[in-house]
Amino acid sequence: MATADVLFAQHREGVFRYLCRSVGQADTARDLTQEVFLRVARSPVPEAEPPALRAWVFKIARNLAINHARDGQRRPETADPPDRSGPATQELAAALRQALERLPAIERDVFLMRETAGLSYDEIAAACEITPDAVRSRLQRARGHLRETLGGALSARGARGVRLTMPR
């Protein structure tokens, strides 16, 4: 059975990336990530397979992100999450943040769980309490909206070179 320590070691990066993009601010995402694993540590860890445990952790993260947004603590005017790339990409990252804010919450969560943390359709379905088919269609829709909003900037980034990676 996985302990809270093991879950922290395995999922902290994914949870942080998801929260960074979800709340739009690295400091807040850091605090929320710590809060996620505090809750994990205080709760009895379910006896389940690793995918179900990952979904459970992300469900907690999603609930905290929703609470954070609902409490009006969201500060979109502040700095973006700490991207590791150059200024041109930072502009694109800011555009991504704005585009994500315009998405319906469920589409944003499905997209971010997939692309920042690498959750499978089944894991996202469990975390968001929807069906895997709904995950597929929401993901498709989110990608379409983001592609449309980011437009040429995304193509320009792609022109610099892409590689097939699986998000972790």
Next chain:
Amino acid sequence: MTNDNETGTDIIGAFIDGERVDPAALKAALARPEGRDYLVDLLALRELAGDVAPFVSSAPPVRPLIPLPRWAAAAALIACIGGGFLAGTRATRVTPAPAGTTQVTPPDARVRAPEPTRVVRLEPGVDWTETSGGK
């Protein structure tokens, strides 16, 4: 396997997500220029979305506890007991009066009473009578 009704973008999305897809449908989707553009855009989007600096905890690092050697623990214990004994001894010792204070003496030893200038003599039975009882 995905069904044949899915659009090409569905197939491409599922493919880059590691899902099992119909190879014929994937080939068909990628045969179109817009399908290939879509694939490149999705990969760029994935790279962009996941490009976040690593998590660094804001909590102060927890310093691991170093076990104290036995001899050091014994030395600390002896020092504590010795220090406590000395402190107790000093606290209960009678301290002499500090220098610079004067010794207080009874007043009659310091000043002699003056000699009487008039002596009044009282005689029993004349100046007072003695009775028994409390009246």
